Amino acid sequence: MEIVNLSPVNWDEEVTRSSILTLVYFWHERCPWCRELTPIFEKVASDYFGKIKFARLNILESPANRELAVNLGVMSTPTLMFFCGGRPLMQVVGFMAEEDLRKTLDEMLGKYRACLRQSTDLRSYIF
Numbered sequence: 001m002e003i004v005n006l007s008p009v010n011w012d013e014e015v016t017r018s019s020i021l022t023l024v025y026f027w028h029e030r031c032p033w034c035r036e037l038t039p040i041f042e043k044v045a046s047d048y049f050g051k052i053k054f055a056r057l058n059i060l061e062s063p064a065n066r067e068l069a070v071n072l073g074v075m076s077t078p079t080l081m082f083f084c085g086g087r088p089l090m091q092v093v094g095f096m097a098e099e100d101l102r103k104t105l106d107e108m109l110g111k112y113r114a115c116l117r118q119s120t121d122l123r124s125y126i127f
Contacts, residue, residue: 003045004055008064014055016086021112022053023105026069026079028060033095034078040098048105082108084115 004014006024015022025041027034045054059069059077072081073091080096082089089111092104 002049002054003042004053006055006057006065007062008068011068012086014053015083018053018083018086020051020053021089021108022055022083023108024081024083025054025056026059026074026081027056027077028058030060031077037078037095040096040101044098044101044105047102051109052105080104082112084112087115089115 004010006014015024025037027038041054041056045052048054057065057069059066059074069079072088074081076093078093078095080092080101082091090108096104
C-alpha cells in the first residue's frame with residue numbers, strides 16, 4: 001500500500017494525470033476527526049491497492065497546500081475528494097466509518113468507469 005503525500009508540486013503528476021480513480025484526503029494534525037479517520041483511510045487503502053490511488057494533502061503544512069485546498073472548494077476537514085482524470089467527481093465532508101467508506105469506494109469505482117466512457121481528452125484537439 002502506498003499513500004501519496006501531496007503538495008502543489010506533485011499535484012499534476014499524482015492527481016491530474018492519474019490513470020486510475022484517485023481519492024484525496026484533505027486533513028491536518030489538529031483535526032480531531034482526522035485522527036479518527038486516518039487509521040481507517042490507511043487500512044482501506046491497502047485493501048483497494050491497484051484499484052484506487054490514495055493520496056493525502058495536509059492543508060496546514062504550507063500556505064500553498066491551504067490555497068490548493070481552498071481553490072478546490074475544501075471548507076473543512078476531514079474532506080475526501082474523488083478525481084477522474086484530474087476532474088472532481090464527488091466530495092465527502094466529515095468522518096466516515098469504515099463500512100461507509102467502503103460502500104462509497106465501491107460506488108465511486110462504478111462512477112469512475114462511467115466517467116472514463118463519457119470523457120473526451122481535449123488535449124487531442126489542441127493544434
